[in-house]
Amino acid sequence: xxxxxxxxxxxxxxxxxxxxxxGEGTIDTGDTAWVTMSTALVMMMTPAGLALFYGGLSxxxxxxxxIAMTLVAYCLASVVWVAxxxxxxxxxxSNLFIGNLSHLFLSGIDANSVSGTIPTLIFxxxxxxxxxxxxxxxxxxxxxxxxxxAWIVFTILWVTxxxxxxxxWAWGGGWMHxxxxxxxxxxxxxxxxxxxxxxVLALILGKRKGYGKDAMFPxxxxxxxxxxxxxxxxxxxxxxxxxxxxxxxxxxxFMVTNTAAAIGGLAWLFTEWKITGKPxxxxxxxxxxxxxxxxxxxxxxVTLAGGFAIGIASGIIGYLGxxxxxxxxxxxxxxxxxxxxxxxxxxxxxxxxxxxxxxVTEGAAGLFYGNPKQVLIQIASIIGTIIFSVIATTIVxxxxxxxxxxxxxxxxxxxxxxxxxxHGERAFEIE
Numbered sequence: 016x017x018x019x020x021x022x023x024x025x026x027x028x029x030x031x032x033x034x035x036x037x038g039e040g041t042i043d044t045g046d047t048a049w050v051t052m053s054t055a056l057v058m059m060m061t062p063a064g065l066a067l068f069y070g071g072l073s074x075x076x077x078x079x080x081x082i083a084m085t086l087v088a089y090c091l092a093s094v095v096w097v098a099x100x101x102x103x104x105x106x107x108x109s110n111l112f113i114g115n116l117s118h119l120f121l122s123g124i125d126a127n128s129v130s131g132t133i134p135t136l137i138f139x140x141x142x143x144x145x146x147x148x149x150x151x152x153x154x155x156x157x158x159x160x161x162x163x164x165a166w167i168v169f170t171i172l173w174v175t176x177x178x179x180x181x182x183x184w185a186w187g188g189g190w191m192h193x194x195x196x197x198x199x200x201x202x203x204x205x206x207x208x209x210x211x212x213x214x215v216l217a218l219i220l221g222k223r224k225g226y227g228k229d230a231m232f233p234x235x236x237x238x239x240x241x242x243x244x245x246x247x248x249x250x251x252x253x254x255x256x257x258x259x260x261x262x263x264x265x266x267x268x269f270m271v272t273n274t275a276a277a278i279g280g281l282a283w284l285f286t287e288w289k290i291t292g293k294p295x296x297x298x299x300x301x302x303x304x305x306x307x308x309x310x311x312x313x314x315x316x317v318t319l320a321g322g323f324a325i326g327i328a329s330g331i332i333g334y335l336g337x338x339x340x341x342x343x344x345x346x347x348x349x350x351x352x353x354x355x356x357x358x359x360x361x362x363x364x365x366x367x368x369x370x371x372x373x374x375v376t377e378g379a380a381g382l383f384y385g386n387p388k389q390v391l392i393q394i395a396s397i398i399g400t401i402i403f404s405v406i407a408t409t410i411v412x413x414x415x416x417x418x419x420x421x422x423x424x425x426x427x428x429x430x431x432x433x434x435x436x437x438h439g440e441r442a443f444e445i446e
Contacts, residue, residue, distance in 0.1 A: 040129040040130070040131065040132070041129070041132065042129055042132060042133065042134060043132035043133070043260070045261045046131075046132040046133050046259065046260045046261050047132070047133045047134060047137060048261070049256065049260070049261040049265065050133050050137050050138070050141055050256055050259055050260075051137055052252065052256075053141065053251075053252030053253075053255065053256025053257075054137060054140050054141045054144060054252065054256070055252070056248065056249045056250075056251060056252025056253070056256065057141070057144035057145065057148070057249055057252045057253050057256065058144045058147075058249075059245060059248075059249045060144070060148055060245065060246055060249035060250070060253065061085060061086075061088070061089045061144070061147050061148045061151050062085065062086050062089050063242075063245050064242050064243075064244075064245030064246035064248075064249055065085055065148060065151050065152070065242065065246065066081075066082045066085040066086060066242070067082075067238045067239070067241050067242030067245065068238075068239050068242030068243055068245075068246060068300075068304070069081050069082075069085060069154060069155055069158065069242070069350055070082045070085075070234070070235070070238055070239075070242070071233055071234060071235040071236060071237065071238025071239030071240075071241075071242060072155075072158075072233045072234075072239050072349075072350045073158045073159065073233070073234055073349075073350065074159060074231055074232065074233075074234055074432070075234040075432075075442065076431070076432025076433070076434055076435070077158060077159050077234075077432055077433045077434060078234045078235070078434060078442040079434040079438055079440050079441070079442050080158070080163070080433035080434050080437060080438060081154070081158045083163070083438060084154050084158070084161075084163065084166050085151050085154060087163075087166070087167060087170070088147065088150050088151040088154065088166070088170050089147045089148075089151060091150075091167060091170045091171055091174075092143070092146045092147040092149075092150050092151075092170060092174050093143055093147060095146075095170075095171055095174045095175060096139075096142070096143040096146050096147075096174070097120065097121055097139065097143065098119070098120055099116060099119055099120075099175070100143075100146055100174055100175065100178070100179050101118055101121065101139050101142065101143070102114055102115065102116050102117060102118035102119055102121075102122075103115070103116070103175070103179040103180075103183065104142065104146075104178075104179040104182040104183045104186070104187050105118070105142070105182075105183070105186075105187045106118050106187075107188070108183075108188075111184070111188075111189045111190040111193060112180060112183070112184070112189060112190065113179070113180050113183055113189075114179070114183050114187055121136075121139065124136065124139065131259060131260075132259075132260060133259060138259070141256065141259075142182070142186075145182075145201060145204065145205055145253075146174055146178050146179075146182070148205065149174075149178055149201075149204070149205045149208060149209045150170050150173050150174050150178065150209070152205070152206070152209035152210070152213065152352050152356050153173070153209050153212050153213040153216060153352060154166070154213075154350075154352070155213060155348075155349060155350035155351065155352030155356075156213030156214060156216055156217040156348045156349055156350070156352040156353060157213070157216050157217050157220055157349060158349045158350055159223050159231075159349055159429065159433070160220060160221075160223050160224075160349075160423055160424060160429055161216075161220060161422060161423065161424065162419060162421065162422060162423065162424050163433075163437055163438075164419050165415050165416070165419040165421070165422045165423075168414075168415045168418050168419055169216070169411060169412065169415045172411040172414060172415060173212065173407075173408065173411050176407055176410070176411055177208065177212060177403075177404060177407040177408055177411060178204075178208065180403065180407070181203060181204050181208050181400055181403065181404070182204050184203075184396075184399070185198045185203055185204050185396075186198075186204065190399075191203065191396045191399070194392055194395065194396070195389070195392050196392050196393060196395070196396035197312065197313075197316055197367045197368070197371055197379055197389070197392075197393065198312045198364065198367075198396070199254070199257055199268070199311070199312055199313060199314045199315040199316055199367075200253055200254045200257040200268075200311045200312065200314050200315070201253070201257075201311050201312065202311050202312025202313075202360050202363045202364040202367065203312065203360075203364060203396055203397065203400040205311070205356075205360070206308050206311060206312075206356040206357065206359065206360025206363070207356075207357060207360040207361055207364065207397060207400045207401065207404070208400055208404050209352065209356055209357075210352055210353045210355075210356035210357020210358070210360055211353065211357050211400070211401050211404040211405060211408070212404050212407075212408040213348065213352035213353050213356070213357070214346065214348060214352075214353040214357060215404070215405055215408040215409055215412065216408060216412055217346060217347055217348050217349070217353075218346060219409070219412050219422070220422055220423060221347075221423065222346075222347035223347055223349065223429070224426065224429055224430065226347045227345075233297065234442070236296055236297050236300075239297060239300055240296055240297075240299075240300045242300075243300035243301075243303055243304055246304060246307070247276055247303055247304075247307065250272055250276070250307045250311075251269055251272060251273070253272075253311070254268045254269070254272040254310065254311060254314035254315070255268040255269040255272065255314070257314070257315065258315055264315050264375060264376055265315075267315070267318075267375050268314035268315045270319060270322070271310055271313075271314055271317055271318070271319060271321065271322030271325075272307065272310055272314055272322075274319060274322040274323060274326060275306040275307065275309060275310035275322045275323075275325050275326030275329065276303045276304075276306040276307045276310070276326065277303070277306070277326070278306060278322075278323055278326035278327050278330065279302045279303055279304075279305045279306015279307070279309065279326040279327070279329045279330040279333070280299045280300070280302040280303035280306060280330065281299075281302065281330065282302060282306075282326065282327045282328075282329070282330025282331050282334075283298050283299065283301055283302025283303075283305060283330040283331070283333055283334045284298050284299045284302055284330075286330065286331050286334045286335075287334055287338070290338070298334070301333060301334075301337070301351070301355065302329075302330040302333060302334070304333075304355055305329045305330050305332070305333030305334075305355050305359045306325075306326040306329045306330055306359075308329065308333075308355060308356055308359040308360055308363060309325045309326060309328065309329030309332075309359045309360075309362055309363040309366065310322060310325050310326060310329070310363060311360070311363055312360070312363045312364045312367045313325055313363055313366055313367040313370060313371065315375065315376055316367055316370075316371040316372065316375055316376050316379045316381075317366075317367070317370040317371060317372060317375060318370070318372050318374065318375060320370075321366070321369075321370030321371075321372065324366070324370060325362075325363060325366045325370065328362060328366070329359045329362060329363065332358055332359055332362050333354065333355050333358065333359050336351070336353075336354035336355070336357075336358040336359075337351045337354040337355065340354065340358075341354055361397055364393050364396065364397050365390065365393055365394065365397065367381065367389075367393055368381050368382060368389040368390035368391075368392065368393035368394070369381045369382045369383055369390060370383060371384065371386075371389060372384050424436070424437070
């Protein structure tokens with residue numbers, strides 16, 4: 016008798032056993048390594064990428080204030096998330112609107128806890144980075160004029176009462192998940208939620224002094240371009256990491272993310288060039304971000320063709336939202352958080368219902384793959400997010416206003432510049 020049949024039988028038994036254990040939640044080192052790296056990439060997006068992107072867009076006298084508010088948002092959201100935010104978003108609940116406090120301060124979660132094929136602690140951290148960048152995006156609507164203290168209170172309240180419910184709806188088993196809405200990496204949860212909230216906050220806060228009359232030039236388009244590059248790099252973790260596994264869907268999400276960013280940048284560039292006669296670096300950088308926003312909800316569901324279509328439309332929509340819609344309606348969305356994140360997030364969520372392909376993710380099919388109902392489901396999720404974001408943010412804003420004795424900085428501080436007036440610092444020393 017040879018050993019070959021015995022070895023084959025043992026090998027089959029081992030493979031079956033390994034598969035069985037994996038199904039019960041055994042850690043996969045490849046998946047864990049990828050999601051850990053993705054978490055680090057997304058973390059970098061807020062205190063580095065977004066801080067530079069927004070800092071460069073703000074006026075010179077407010078550059079440090081903008082970066083400080085971005086960084087403090089990351090710090091505050093990180094603490095809120097591990098204290099109670101994660102539990103509210105992902106705590107198992109019988110209702111379809113919010114989790115519970117069973118994991119308050121990560122109670123019941125330790126180094127041995129497993130979610131799928133990765134440690135639960137890595138999943139908590141990965142989701143934390145999404146909460147952090149979501150509230151930081153809102154800042155783009157109100158730089159130059161909001162109290163630092165008010166921003167701190169607003170951040171804590173918004174993550175708690177506006178972000179965690181929508182996160183639960185889409186990813187924690189809530190009503191969006193139940194009706195079959197597709198949001199791979201945060202179209203509703205991050206971009207629509209933050210973009211609409213930013214617009215609400217900007218409208219309540221009011222326009223900057225001199226808006227529409229005085230020139231308000233960016234302090235450093237160079238900073239903004241560098242920030243866009245860091246955001247683009249981090250977005251690979253944002254989108255491809257949302258598969259929570261190192262597999263073919265993650266690879267496809269990686270590919271369409273880069274493609275949509277590239278074609279989005281070009282679409283904005285050439286649209287601007289055609290209309291104004293000048294192809295700007297700021298337009299190219301903004302278009303890339305618009306493409307990234309648009310592909311976010313669709314990244315794990317669409318083919319390369321879908322990525323192209325979403326990216327092109329995102330670049331055009333972003334440009335028209337910033338250069339046309341904002342000026343026609345007259346609102347002061349300082350750094351165009353709504354124009355880019357809100358509008359392109361809405362487009363991306365609708366486009367997911369058009370281009371989702373079962374060849375990428377089994378069971379996910381949009382209009383062009385024989386499932387017109389998916390478009391209606393996506394629209395329902397968008398409407399739900401917009402209505403809730405408007406209501407929740409309005410309540411949070413007025414609570415913040417009452418707690419802080421107002422939202423807006425003193426008029427003389429606004430004219431002087433918040434770097435010096437609030438922080439006693441300057442971005443650059445000038446002889």
